[in-house]
Amino acid sequence: MSEYSHKAEKDFAKKTVDLEGREARVTLKGSSNQCDMFHDEERCIGCFGCEVHCKLEHDVPVGPRLIRMMQVGPKVVGGKLKTVFVVMRCLHCENPACVSVCPSGAMQKRTDGIVFVDEDACLGCKACIEACPFGAPQFNPRTKKIIKCDYCKDRVDRGLWPACATKCSTKALYFGDINEMSTIERQRYAKKIAENLEVQKAGASVKR
Numbered sequence: 458m459s460e461y462s463h464k465a466e467k468d469f470a471k472k473t474v475d476l477e478g479r480e481a482r483v484t485l486k487g488s489s490n491q492c493d494m495f496h497d498e499e500r501c502i503g504c505f506g507c508e509v510h511c512k513l514e515h516d517v518p519v520g521p522r523l524i525r526m527m528q529v530g531p532k533v534v535g536g537k538l539k540t541v542f543v544v545m546r547c548l549h550c551e552n553p554a555c556v557s558v559c560p561s562g563a564m565q566k567r568t569d570g571i572v573f574v575d576e577d578a579c580l581g582c583k584a585c586i587e588a589c590p591f592g593a594p595q596f597n598p599r600t601k602k603i604i605k606c607d608y609c610k611d612r613v614d615r616g617l618w619p620a621c622a623t624k625c626s627t628k629a630l631y632f633g634d635i636n637e638m639s640t641i642e643r644q645r646y647a648k649k650i651a652e653n654l655e656v657q658k659a660g661a662s663v664k665r
Contacts, residue, residue, distance in 0.1 A: 547593035
């Protein structure tokens with residue numbers, strides 16, 4: 458078993474996630490040079506700490522939410538009430554529509570896949586808002602410019618995770634190489650399938 462971990466800030470606990478038997482699927486760090494974020498719904502309690510720390514990090518006024526935690530439920534699942542929280546943020550698309558429609562070139566994509574706004578070049582025309590199907594670019598009423606999630610690129614450049622992921626109280630957000638994030642996601646999915654199979658086997662045994 459190996460661990461994937463990030464470079465922690467001073468006086469902040471290091472966050473790790475086990476990669477159980479999936480080492481062969483993990484590309485060496487930095488080899489893909491593409492960043493991604495994984496949200497573990499099973500760990501998330503909907504505390505909205507990610508939203509709070511995002512606003513604090515970027516001094517975002519009331520209104521825009523660069524990361525949004527959406528509550529789904531409660532609803533009855535398997536005879537029990539269940540509520541899950543789904544994260545909504547910029548997906549940093551491979552071919553971002555917001556970049557292609559921006560008339561001033563303010564919306565840009567870095568070589569590591571991070572899509573960001575050059576505030577000095579932004580006209581505030583909102584063309585990117587119309588083009589994005591996920592609602593990632595948002596209008597900042599204070600600056601009259603567009604703002605969006607850029608994975609806290611200044612922190613990433615210093616080897617740190619975005620503020621939302623670093624401060625997540627239940628360690629539900631992970632950030633890193635896209636291949637490492639997909640490995641974590643596959644591992645979670647495989648565990649769910651195995652657990653469901655065990656439940657089905659146990660039920661079959663009882664019926665016999």
